[in-house]
Structures are given as structure tokens and as C-alpha cells.
Amino acid sequence: MKFAGKTDNYAATQNACNLCSPLGAALVFKGVSNCVPLLHGSQGCSTYIRRYMISHFKEPMDIACSNFGEHTAIFGGGANIKLAIDNIRSQYSPELIGIATTCLSETIGDDVPMFIRSYKEECEDKENLPALVHVSTPSYQGTHMQGFHGAVRALVETLAEAAETGDKPLLNLFPGMVSPSDLRLLKEIAADFGMEPVLIPDYSDTLNGPLWTEYQRIPEGGTTIEAIKSTGGAAASLECGMILAGEPETAGTWLDKKFSVPAHRIGLPIGIRETDKMMDILAEVSGNPIPDKYLGQRGRLLDAMVDGHKHLNGVKAALFGEEDLVAGLAAFCSEIGVIPALCATGGGAGRFEKTIKSVVPERIHRKMEIMEDVDFVTIEKALEKTGVDLLIGHSKGYAMSRRLKTPLLRVGFPVHDRVNGSRTLHLGYRGAQQLFDRIVNKIIEIKQDRSDVGYTYM
Amino acid sequence: MKFAGKTDNYAATQNACNLCSPLGAALVFKGVSNCVPLLHGSQGCSTYIRRYMISHFKEPMDIACSNFGEHTAIFGGGANIKLAIDNIRSQYSPELIGIATTCLSETIGDDVPMFIRSYKEECEDKENLPALVHVSTPSYQGTHMQGFHGAVRALVETLAEAAETGDKPLLNLFPGMVSPSDLRLLKEIAADFGMEPVLIPDYSDTLNGPLWTEYQRIPEGGTTIEAIKSTGGAAASLECGMILAGEPETAGTWLDKKFSVPAHRIGLPIGIRETDKMMDILAEVSGNPIPDKYLGQRGRLLDAMVDGHKHLNGVKAALFGEEDLVAGLAAFCSEIGVIPALCATGGGAGRFEKTIKSVVPERIHRKMEIMEDVDFVTIEKALEKTGVDLLIGHSKGYAMSRRLKTPLLRVGFPVHDRVNGSRTLHLGYRGAQQLFDRIVNKIIEIKQDRSDVGYTYM
Amino acid sequence: MSSIPILKSREAQIHTKGEKPFDMTCGKHSVAGSVSQRACVFCGSRVVLYPIADALHLIHGPIGCAAYTWDIRGALSSGPQLHRLSFSTDLRERDVIFGGEKKLEAALDELIDHYKPKAAFVYSTCIVGIIGDDVAAVCRKIEAKKGIPVLPVHSEGFKGTKKDGYKAACDALFKLVGKGSTEGVSPISINILGEFNIGGEAWLIKEYYERMGVQVVSVMTGDGRVDQIGKSHGAALNVVQCSGALTFLAEMMKEEYGTPYIRVSYIGIDDMAKSLYDVAARFPDNPEIMERTRKIVREEVEAILPELNEIRKDLEGKKAAIYVGGAFKAFSLIKALNYLGMKVVLVGSQTGNKEDYKTLQEMCDDGTIILDDANPLELSKYIIEKDADLFIGGVKERPIAFKMGIGFCDHNHERKIPLAGFRGMLAFAREVHTSVTSPVWQFCPARLGNKEK
């Protein structure tokens, strides 16, 4: 099939490479302890988003909806939101309800903060009132990533207090939209530096938990409200992601301004350099040296990179997905000799090209195509010309991979056609090791399988 | 190409599925701190073995050789062995030289223990004399696995002493021939139970180390001689492997008999049940409960097994490689619904079939073919009839995999056509998780790629 | 764990057979905050029209609705694959302010020129009416310009339930019906309605009818084509599967063209056979059709029986829970599961009506839980209480079953295997067998009654 490409009078988006903002917000709220996300809009929004996330995380995904009907659209969603909160409370007894708007409630102009205030005022049972956090996520603005970072910021701005520090220095960690395994890794690293990490969000247990003995209305795990409150008293904040977490106003900058918590900002710690940066910051903030364990991991990673370097130097890859992930992968590719020949994202924050170029050596720039705010049809068109050895991105690239006969290495979100999306590690030395092994083994596999000879050693 | 199959008057071995015993012994000695392995035989033995192991481990692999010449074969290798020891000492200053014989030195009847005694007697510099450990490894007896376990036993029998226990209870760990990552995992587990593990061998650092700042004559790491000596005072021994480590006389049974160190014997801890067994033993021996970390890993593993069960139930796999690994994989396959339709090994210890059957539910037995002491041509012949969905074994199965158009999942040793042989994890819940993900993702990949439709979700 | 609470407002939608007089409340808009498993109007329309493979499906709205429905269904096409692409006008903030008509027009212009579809469906999403776009006008304009039907689908998400979406889809379909010539259409002919060719099911069913000697004029909408739909009014009979989706169209065709319709189900041996016999019975002047039908049923059943009986041995006495979209499907599933020796302990639907639920409770044993528009908490509560071995549902129900260590069979549009037809019955049995007999359940804590750590 031939696709219509993006032209000057381009109007339609064909096979989008991004999702809508309420999804990102819902994911963040799933990473808070005893929280139920509530989408303020039509039934379909929550159902589609639940279905989409279940296919990736393979976990129960209760997301409530204020269930707009025709009357709601006319008279406003105030009554619905209140009823929804009541119903959620009686079914789930949550400590927090995270309310994200949708295109519908935004378009009709619902004043959600006002609804929340009036709910609180009218509430008879103020003692047991859950925290209510609102984030504005009109689906026609930004992508799921704006929704994600918006919800993070809303949580902090709504809940953070000037707090006393406990025994261990607190570290606010804003990891970006990474996998449960990545979150677990970040917590382990922070703990190994002797710090108490507050991850926002932390869906490492809620969306990657064990089987249950009894049904859990809200899966165990997630960042507690207490912890979010304490972020105001942390020793430092670490924000990951050069593009979205790198916006002028974020949870980190807000904490810095409001409570003078110093904000350290790095890219997603993918690959050697960015992980080194994270380690150096943690060492500085904690006052502790980098633990041997990580020096060992780094050492073995470098050793592996050297062992496999010849398979990769000059290999061309196309990277696609959310902006920060692509930037992180591009940085890592540049460290191992893979040319990120095409970097594409459905996001449109406006800092994509500049960021990508800042992490890739200049002599590679002319070999690269960098595309922001594009869909898969546009990406595929470009790849038909460019021709790469490997695609690195999420599952939605499979159709393209199949047509282009170019293998797809699955990273990020969503992974709908493999079982281990939650367990894929991207961050830290261990994540880099796994990415490296996957990339080089895939290249070897291609070479081996396509060879007429079928060498048994490579 | 059509192969000659194994017949009644079968005589030739075609594409062997095993290696010779000195290789196993050399590998064990590489896992001892400051040790140089010395093969007593022709130059080729050490060179071929080095080359073979380098292609797997991708690390320097210094293995000395006593370098038989024509005169040596006639007059015996006594002079050579002494010269070799001298030369090794002056070049490497080792603390231990591990001497393994070969077919040649065994056939001419060299009395290596006598050579060693006389070397020690004649030695002028007795203070600095390295430990000399001898293991008899005629290449015409057993496989590399006999060499491996023989060397482990020789180390213990030569060095172990009745020792005092230190602060932490000592645990002797005889892991079998597993990957450096497996070894690292076992050490981590033992330490998490509050025990001091003595792994014999431990090539986790020596054969999976970082890049070097300066050249290391003998790579850092490995079990120290002190540690091996202390095995006589351990709280317990844990021997992994039902077939080879399960022989009547092993390092573990010897320590039990000689120093009353209780020997616990399990299969390679691959999959849920055998890992559970290991955890229970460690809990019992250490007196500490199973750490939460492992309960978490186990929980997530089970969750993943359920998430992926439908892709696997009834899938047929062929397992091949060394006996204990195949037995461990067969047990794990049975836990996830994969039918180990063919289990094959080049080993011939005589307990293969019985062991395999003991770990697979009886109703599966009739669907299985179990083959001991076979080569790849015989295995391939059998598979042409049986037909399986997946091969699970080492790289030497690739040629067969290619001809049969059945994908090969690489585990064990050697992995010559991928970069991560050293990093492949087989053991514990984490190893099972990785194996599970690899198996189910491979099955999904086959289904997806072979489908005319090319579904983007699975 | 505290026991799972049931919302007061939901109590009338949950019944236990045999306990109280049966009177199911249903057809209600889902309660706000209840985490319904239902979707929206848009979803209903999209499900029905999706399989039409030579049409352009353009979703007018912000990106989400198109992104979440890109190639997520197992509806197969024997030819064009245009339905598997995702097209959206991707409305942005400025479009919300200034209106999206221009963008819609440009998108249709561009996409129709490029992909040359036989028709275009334009799905309105929630905000389209609110921002004031006159979609119908744009469609008319483009239709005139391009010479193909360009059909607005009134599928604003909040304007009703999924059923209203079916209705909107049928309205759009109905505009195609009658556009073509009925030349070559036999008097012994049918349309297959409400069969979406998941995993190739429509191909199976169509083949049965053709072997009977009955011409299949169109399938709506499995492996659907615009031209076939155009001449579907020539068929002698509409054969409608499923409770809801295509009945609206059948009614409209009955009114406009006088095409009679019957309702059938292709799930399970009995219902599948009945679907063929019922059609054969409509052509009494051609007794050889009934003859052939008997032969087909005999042959097909004989072909699957031996393996079914093998499978039944392993499944006998196991307990199943069913939660599906339409209640009609649930009827067939109960019968199919009974055939496999299994007992249904819970059954529910998203869109059943009073009569459906009455039928359901008549089919069930005492103690069976019957639910309308259930949510995850209710479903999990009852599958645990009833100790089910198998859950039949869709993607959103799957993790609930899995967390509790219960086998699962996907009976929704996402699946890739045919479950309809005789061969589908075998596939269904295999699917259930594969899940229920997996060794993984032995490790599941909920099923072990806390015996395991």
C-alpha cells in the first residue's frame, strides 16, 4: 500500500505516533498510592485508555470516568464530577482522586477547580475526604507526554509542603514516562546512595505487581501522599528528560522556587554519559561516593561495548516515540557507533531537533533526519528513502517494520505485541547493557540469517 | 544435506554435542583467584580450548600448556610439567596452578601427582610455591562436564581444611557450569540471606570483567585459596545439578564425609520449584527468612507467567546441551506449559532420562523423546520427525535451527554467535523471568511474522 | 482485604438466579465514577463500520479516538486493507477555537485522492458538535466533488451509549444500501448481518450458506465492500447475528425494501446448525437446500466431534464466567460451554435488555450471578466467590481474571481466531482448553487458598 505523505497542504494525521494527554495523566495517577484516576469526559475516553494501557502493562487498570451524557454537555459536568467522586469513594475508599479533563469538558468550559472546591465545601464527611488533584488535559493540546508531566506537576503543586527531613536525605525523583523496571532501578540507585527517593510517579508495583491472594480494589504500591507532601523538604530534585522535563515550568522548578529545593535536570539517563551525569549528581547530593556495584556495572558495560563495537559502528537506526526517550536513545546510539539516521516523534514541544543535535556528534548531523510532530505515514515515507538497518521504538512501528522489512526493537510505550513491556529496562548502566545486547544481537541475527553461508560463530 | 543417522552399527560422532574434559577443568581453574590453568599435553589442546572459550566469554583466556613434543611422548611429561610450572611462575606469579591432564599425557601414563610431589621437593623457593592442584581429565572419558566437576572436587580435596567460621556463616556453593551473571546472582542471594558464600568456581569477574587500565596478567576476581580452604568450616554446602553434581562422590559429599559439612543437593535452580527449593534451604541454613526482594521477584514472575500462559501452553520445544542444564530447562518448561518434546545431551552419565522424567509431569512423558550421549546429526534426525516450535540450547544448534527453520533460543555454553553469552541469566527467579520473556516473545514473534495479517497487537 | 462494596445505585443491575424475583434494571447510562467496562457512542459506530475494507474511515476530532482504535481488531479482509489505517483530522487548539471544517475538508480531499476509496465515513467525536462544525455539509460538498459516498457518522461519544453508536453506523450503512444494481442477485439469497469476520469467521459462515445453495449478497460488515452493500437490498433475507449492532439496519431495510430478517447466532454447534436450518426453512420451495444443509451439519459436526470429546474430558465440571458486550452472544456461549461439560456461574453483558436477561436467567442454574453493565470490582468479587476456572470476556476483563489465577478466553473483536461456525467451535474449545489446562495456575495464590507463600 502506498501512503499519502505529509505535504504542504497536509491536513490529516495518518497512523499517529502519539496519544492524547489524558492517557499520560491517568498513568501518573496510577503511580500514586491508593489513588483512583478520574477522567472528566465521555465513557469512551477511559475505556479506550484503559484498554490501551492494559495491552501494555497487562494489569488491571481501573480508571473512572465522569460519564458525560447529552445533558452534561449542555449543562456542564459539575454534577457528574461530584457523583463520580462519591461513587469512587464508596467503591474504592481512595486517599487521592486524580482528576484529568478531556477535550469535551475543556471545550464546554467546565471549571473543575471550582467543582472541587464546592465538593469539598459541601462534603459532610471532611475527615475522610480524599485529596483531589486536578490537571487540565485537553486532548487537543500536546500529547500524552504533556498530560504526564502536567499531572506530575499538579500533584506536587497541590500537595507539597515545607517539610522536615527525616533520617535520610530525601531525593525527589521525576523519572519521566519510563517502565516499571526503570522505576525500580532508580529507587534502588537512590537507596544505594543512602537517600530516600520520592518517585513521582511510581507505578513500579501498581502496574507491575504479583498475582493476588484476594482482589485488590487499588493495587498496592505507588508514591504515598505523605511522600509527595514531603517533597518540599527534600535535599534535591532530579528531573529526567531534556525536552519535556526540561520545560521552563515543571514540578522541579516549582519546588525550587517555592521551597528552594535545588533542581537538577538531566536527560533520561540512557547510556553512559547521561547515567554518569546522574551518578555524579547523586554523589554530590548525597555526599556519598558512587557505590562499587555501579562501577562494576559500568565497567562490564564498557567491556561489552568494546566486544561488540564492530557489529555496530556505522549501523543506521531509526528512532521514534516520545521526545525524551528518542533523545536518550539517540545519545546512547552515538556512544556505541549506531547512527541515529532518523529521529522522529509525534510530540511537538519544539525543542526536539536542537536537543537531538546536542547529544549527537556534529559530524553525524548531516547523516540525520529529525522530524517533530509527525505521524507514522510520514516516518515511513522518509524511511523508504533513507533506508536503515534497524527500527527502535514502540510496537506501533511494527506495521512499518513489516512493510520495510526492517526489524523493530521494541522500547518505550506501548509494547502491545510482546509480553515484557513493563520489564524492559532503559535506564542506568543496566538498562544500557540490555539495550546494547538487544541491539547488537539483533544486528548479528540479521547478518547471520540473511547470509547464504549461515555462519555458526559471529 | 541429508545426514547419516545413528544406527545399530553406528560408529562415528557427527557434529558432537559435547566437548572434552580438559575444557571444563580449565574453566573451573579460571574461576579461582590468581590461578593459571595448565593443560598437560600438546600445544593444540590449550590453543583450541582458549579459542573456543574466548568466542563465548570474549575475555583474555590464558591457559598454559606443557607443550608435549615427540620426545615428551616417549620419555614422559615430567620434565615438561616442571618447566611449565617454572615458566608460569616467572611470568604470572600465580597463587595456584591448576593442572589438568589430556588424552595424551593420560595415555602415556604420566604420574602427575608424583611429578607435583617431586617438583615441590626439588623446589628451592618453597615459601613462594603456589598451590598445585591436579585433576585427571583424559579427553576420552566423559565430557567437559566431568572435567568441570572433577576440577571442583580436586580443588576442595586438595585445599579444604577444618576451619573456624567467621562472623557470617559460610555457605559452600557449587553452582555447576553456569554463566558469570548466574554466579553473580547466586552470590547476591547468599549475601542477602546473611551468609558468606564460597563459590567454586567463581569466574564471574575473571571471565566477565571491565576494561583494564593496565594489563592484568591474571584478571582480578575468582574464589580465593583462603576461601577454598575455609570450606571445611562452612555451615553447609549447596550443590546444584541433579545429574553431575548429583554423583555419589562430589566436592559436597567429600566435605560432608571429611568435615561433616551438611551437603544440600538440588537441581540447577531454574524455574519456580527448584528456586523455591534453594530459597527454602538457604532460609533453613541461614536461619533468616526469605528476603522480600525475592518474594517480589517471584510474585512478578508468576504474574508474568500467567499473563503469557496462553502463548506457551502446548508449545513444543527441543532442549539440548549439558545434562544438568537440560534437566533444569525441562523442569522450567513443564512449569510454563512448554512441552520439552525432545531432551538431548552429548553427555553420558547415565541418569539423564530418569532425571528428566522426574521433573516433567507423567502425562507429558509419552510426548517426549529423551536422548543421551548423542550428537547433533542424531538430534536433527529425530527433530525432522518430531517437529518442534522452538529449539533451546547453545549456539552449536544454529546450523540445525537453520535447516529445520525452527528458531534457536540461545542458553548455556557456548554462545558463539551472540554477544551476551556471559550475561545470560538462567538461575533464580530473575533468570526464570528472563528465560520466560525470551521464550514467550520468540513464540509471539514467530506467530506474528508468519501471519499473513501482521497483527500489531498480540 | 475489606470485602468489595457494591454501589447502591447498581444493586438493581445485579441478580443471583433463584434468590429474589428476577427483575433486571438495564439499558441505563453508566453511573459516573463506576468504571464501566462499556465504551462510547463512537466505539459502537467504529466497531460496526470498521471491517469495511475499501472505505476511508476518517475520525474527526482530537487525535486520541483515532490513535486508540488504530488496527486493534481481528477483522480480516480478503483484499484492501484500508480499514487498518488510522485517519484523523487531529484537531488542535486553534481548530477548537476557529472550527475544524476546513481541516476536515482538506483531509477528505487529500485522502480520497490518494487512497481512492469506494466511500468515506466521517466519524464525529465528542467536541465536533460543540465547536459547531457542520460535518454533513462538508460531506455533501466532498461527495459532490469526488463522486463517492461521503457519509457522516453521528458518533459523538457522549450522545448516548454504545448502542446509539450501532444505530449511527446503521444509519450511515443504510445510505449505501440500494446504491447498486441488483442484477445477478438470486431469489435464493441472503445478507449476513452482524458478522465482522474476526479471524475469518465470515468466510466460514459464508461458505456454509453457499454450499447450501444460498447466494450471499453481502456480509455486513465482515470483509465488507461498499459495492456489495450497495446491492444488498436485492437479497431475499437478512440474517442478523448478535443482539444489537445490525438489527437497526435490518429494521430499516425491512421498512424500506421489505426485506424480512431472522436473528441467528453462529456460536456453538446447536446455534450454528440452527442458523443454517432457519435459513434453509425460508426457502421451502427448494427442498434440496434443506437436504444439503443436513449434510453440511452432519459432516461439519463429525469433523470436529472427536477432538471436542477429547477436550471435554479435561474440562468437565469446570466453572465459567461470561461477561460480553451483547447478551445474545452470551446465550450461545452458555450452550457452547455446557457442551464442553462446563458450568456457567456468572453471566453478564454491557448492553442486554430486559428480555435478554430474562432469557439468560432461564438458561442458568440456581446461584448463577447475572449482571448488567458491570465494573471490575463487581466482576472480580463474583468470580472469586464463585471460584470460576475460566472467564470469557474482552481485553479489559483479562487482567482481573489473571490476577485471581483464572483462565481466560477473549471473545471480543481483538481476538485473532474464529470462534463462530463449526470449526470456530473447535477453536473455541482449544482456546479454553489451552488456558484452563496451563500448569501456571498451580502457582497462583488465590487458587491455592493461601496455602502457598
Add this chain to the structure above:
Amino acid sequence: MSSIPILKSREAQIHTKGEKPFDMTCGKHSVAGSVSQRACVFCGSRVVLYPIADALHLIHGPIGCAAYTWDIRGALSSGPQLHRLSFSTDLRERDVIFGGEKKLEAALDELIDHYKPKAAFVYSTCIVGIIGDDVAAVCRKIEAKKGIPVLPVHSEGFKGTKKDGYKAACDALFKLVGKGSTEGVSPISINILGEFNIGGEAWLIKEYYERMGVQVVSVMTGDGRVDQIGKSHGAALNVVQCSGALTFLAEMMKEEYGTPYIRVSYIGIDDMAKSLYDVAARFPDNPEIMERTRKIVREEVEAILPELNEIRKDLEGKKAAIYVGGAFKAFSLIKALNYLGMKVVLVGSQTGNKEDYKTLQEMCDDGTIILDDANPLELSKYIIEKDADLFIGGVKERPIAFKMGIGFCDHNHERKIPLAGFRGMLAFAREVHTSVTSPVWQFCPARLGNKEK
């Protein structure tokens, strides 16, 4: 780290050009305990005979020798692939006690019947003589029975060095030479000796000669066939590559058949061109051959020059270390590396003779380390001291280079790319370029001078 010590007994085998009067000790049996990079007699024979693709290669001994040499080389065949299988008599303890002749006979019987090879080579390993097997007798018996040449290869590992293995292989080959008819062999013809078709090199070379108008009667042994070897005595000239391996055969053929031989190297542009010109010069009565040769060289060089020059820009001034099997190859490599702008700081071989080393030291700059039969400690000591950017060697040298953060090019039989011929020169340059320009080196601690953690 304490500095790496050099064994006293090895000192005469290590020289630094310009330091002392040059007098290399070489050709010695490796010192016991020295971890030589050499292999054994068996290895020498196996390397030479391995590429003969329609012969059976049966290794008589315990399993190791066969297991370690199974399909480990990049020698390609255009037809049969029999050489890529591993056959062993797999001697066990009882065979060691009672002798292995019967097993050998049965194995040959069975394998020849099944695979129908054109000849069989039987490699003796270390213990075969010691347990008293009369391999020659078994071979004769089977040869008589099966009607194909069955050739014992006297390759007991300990009976000499790798060179003796070459000799044993040549002895076996020589028995095949002359078995066939020379009908159709042109007076303008050659055999290519010592070219093993790694990555298809022999095909490249052969094509050059054929384009010159020179018939290539046989290649020994790349893409080798028993019948070709049989008629190789008909060729007018033997063209022998490499210092050691096939020279023995060339000498024997010279003595027996009067076939003259010349030595050539196909590595690097200069040597490759010379190999063609030297052959052309042997046929002075056909001046058109030299004409064509000039044309070929011009065309081939022009085809690779632009990219070579590009690559040279990145490699200019980089330092290389070479450690290979035969010294002859080292000569060519020095020239090839110089061509790429690189400087050779270390060069050594496993099997060079006095003359070879003299040549080597003449080719090198002052300060270059020259080694015979080196071991890992020596190699690592000097590549570090000399701050090499590239190491050219075999699998066993690779990890040494890598640990120290030095690029690597495999120039041994395990590689899969052609490095000979003009196109091979380009492949070589690319290979070197790929390794040396990888960004990974920036992270290597040894190259950073401890600046990094």
C-alpha cells in the same frame, strides 16, 4: 600493576628494530608453560585441508579435536558443504585400551556410504600412534573397498609444530595430485596454492587470472574439489601464497612434475598487482596477457581508490600492531597499512623463519617491536608501550586488544570477509576503519591515561 616480565628463554625471540644487531631466534618448539598463541600439528593439517568441500574429513581420536574445529572457518564453497561438518571416531576409554582401528573402519564405511565423498582424509590425533592404530592399513582397506582415495594425515598434535601439520597436509594432497586427466588443461594455466577462499577471496583472485586469459586449473584449497586437485599437475605454473602452508606441495610438484612455482601475496594493492604481473610475465609469448593484466589492475584500483582515500583521511597517523601466523602475510599487511597512512609499531608471527624476520625488520621503522611465537603477556606489554590504535591478529589476540581499548582486525581463518584482492583491500580498509573510528574507545580507561574513573 607490576611490569610484565619476559621469560629469559624467550628474550632471543623479541627484538626492537634499531636497538641491537638483529638476529632473531625462531622455528623453536614453544616453551612449556609459555601460553603460546600457536596451535599444533593437527591444526596445521586441518587448516590446509579444511576447504576441500567434497571430501570427508574424519578426525580419529577423542572428541575434542573434532568438536573444537567444527565449522569454525570462513572458507566458502560454491557447491558441497561437507567440509563444514565435524566427523570424529570419538574414541572412548575402551578404544584407548583395545585400539581404535575397528571404530575407524566402521566410521569410514558408514560415512562414505552415506555422504559419498570424492575422497576421505583421516586425521590422526595425539594418541592414535600411541595406542598403536595402523591408520594407513585401515585407509588402504577402505580405499580398496569404496574406490575413492582414503588418505591418512599424519597430524598427531605433538609431533612437531603447525608447520609440520602443513607438511602432513601437503603429503596427503600430493597423493591426490596426478590422479586425474589433464585433458583440456591449457598451456597457459596455473594452480592457485595457499588461498583458502575465506569470505570468497579465491573467487576474486581466480576471476582476475581468468580475465587475464590464464586458466586456473585448481585452487588449493579454497573452494577445493578432489577432481581439480587430481588434474592440477597439468598446470603450467604453481602460484603459491603465504610463507608456509602450501610451499611443501609446490616443492613436491616441482620435483615430480616439473611444475615451476612462484610466491605471491594477494594482500594489499601492490602485492596483489604484483601477483598478477608476475604470472603474466611467465607467459611472455602471449603479450596480450600482460596487456589485459595492466587493464585489470588499472580498473580495479580505480574502483576502490576514491573510498580508500576517504578512509585514509581518518586513519592517517594511527599506529598498528600485527601478529599473524605466517610472516609472509605480515609483509603485505605492513604495506597495506602504510598505504592507509598507518604506522606499524609491532609485528610478529607464529611461524616465521630467519629470513622472514630479516625482511620484516628491513620493512619497519626504528623502534618497531618484532616477535616470534609471542604470548599474550608479551603482546599486551608491547601494544601498550607502543600505544597502538589497531591490532591485527586472530581470535586469541582479540580480547587482549579490547581490554586495553585498542581496535582490532581479524586476519585469520575465522573471518568472514575477503581481505585479499583489490576488493579485499577495500574490505580491509573498511574493517580497520570501522574498528578504529568507533566511539567506544573514548570510554576506555587505558587509552584515557587514568583520566576516567
